[in-house]
Amino acid sequence: MLDIQKIRADFPILSQTVNGKPLVYFDNGATSQKPQIVIDAIEKYYQEINANIHRGVHTLSQLATDAYEISRGKVQQHINAKFTHEVLFTPGTTHGINLVTNGFASILKPGDEVLVSALEHHSNIVPWQMLCEKTGAVLKVIPMNEDGELIMDAFDALLSEKTKVVTVNHISNALGIINPIKYIIEKAHAVGAAVLIDGAQAVPHLKPDVQDLDCDFYVFSGHKMCGPTGTGILYGKEAWLNKLPPYQGGGEMIKEVTFEKTTYADLPHKFEAGTPNIAGGIVLGTAIDYLNNIGFDNIQEHEEELLEYATKRLLEIEGLRIYGTGKNKASVVSFNIDGIHPYDIGSIIDKLGIAVRTGHHCAQPIMNFFCIPGTIRASFSFYNTKEEIDLMVDAVKKAKTMLS
Template structure:
């Protein structure tokens, strides 16, 4: 059960005003807000034990190392990875995807195929296009329908011995659709293909168990999970991480260096060249502690209530169309109002203190499919309220009347 009054006190930013109005933050799919508990961890690190990790014998270095590796273990537990060294720290989901795409240069050749879904973020399209350009492999797109649901029969038909990799987001950032990865993963494995799942939009809202999913790679970003920007995670099965070559070279990722030859460090350090975002890794762990205190099941249930509440009320507005009407959705609503450009709505709502996203949401192929330039996207989190949705709807109606 969500104690919304208590939770909102944890987020200082929710008390501020924007353009003279109380802030309503409905841009959670872009980045979540950060609770004071996580901010305190960041301040504590820089105030009390800021030091480089792993190599120092002095007390501060040892404290920083333990806290950083503690963050890794918290991520392992949150996603239920079998081993902590299957968690690679990255700068975010995009970094994790690129790490795998670069490594697969060694496992993909001309004539092979990489499958991506039609509703991917650019970060889960461009790296695979680059991989295909390097190797001569072919990129194929799993189609979707007008509801924003993948056509699983078409996916089945596309799979073959040529398929080396299937990549898909768990949740669409543009539509909110929860993709059936519990079906997608074993179907890919049946033809010998590996699977990477972009979990940037799912991990804040759905409990993820990478072992139960049997997924080969899963990526996420801390800033979607109430943590700081610039830090993320890549989960990879140990067998795959052992085969992939390092993504970058430098300090920390080596075992032995001479001018003649270099040998690489064991997992996970093989993929973590240079001084890492130490504070970010520690704060990532703290953010997961915070989410665990509330409970992912409670978060999912409450956010679904917000989604249903807002959807019913939005559909009463004249000329409003929602894009992404899958039965299984997270709390994301993308919509347009007939005859009004999304940017104009977003600009007026900002004047009223409401923060939401307009544009193509780094998912231009989705917008091209619906033959629109972009959408207005309201995305909710567990610290949002039905009262905020009511005020948003009042302001949206005012904006609509001003623009028609």
């Protein structure tokens, strides 16, 4: 059992008020809050070891380099990558996906097929559309059903020798549905396709084991798992990362430069041009340590209780519909009330201190499927409580009364 009040004390922002009301933060799907240990680690870096990395022989540069590479090792262990050099630091999930799509521009040919799912965030749709436009490859979509689950029979039927890439999210940001990615990866590999998993919404809730999953690429952001914004990870199998060309040219990613020819550095530096977010990369390791100290089994157990409780309480409200009713879900409830625009609900409950996300959540195809403009999304973290859910439900009821 987690000591929730002790955990909440780690997060300074949770003790503040918004519009004169205690803050209830249910927008964790957009970004998580940061514990004091992460905030302190950012300050400590700039106060004590601020220097550029990998280039200097002076003491501060060596200290910064060591801290940065120790953090890379923490990520490797956390996701169980085979090699440390399979872990690339990025500014976030979007950057990681674009890095991969850029690499596949030299691999795909006209008529090749890329499969994406109907549940994807725009960041895992648009880069693949751009890639297909550039190469002449064809984008195909794994459809979803009314419960928000991918239709696996349709996925099986879409697979063929033309399929070169399959890309899906681990957990839907808009609905909270957990996709059967291990099945998807196995089936895709059977036809020779590479697989990229968007893990942005998964890593706050679980520890992905990339070797067990056998995915070719796994991308995620640090800011959704208590780390700083502007941080992310692209895991790639060594063979794939060696095959793909560099994404950007500049310092750090080179072995030797002449005006006649440039040769590139070994992994992981081949894909890490320029001065990175050094403080962010180091402190991402701090955030991972913090989450592991709490324990992901404990996190999952608590969040499952919150999801079950919130679902039950919200369904007490007449006219409320939850989207994403599949069996396997993370702690996200996406809902609407008949006849009321989600934005209006969100605006009113904000006045009562409740922070939720309203809109299409950068997943417009999902909203088009349900023929709605968007949803109200409450996304929970391990530091949230049932009492906060009660406050949200009361606020939604009040908003409904005002808007009906």
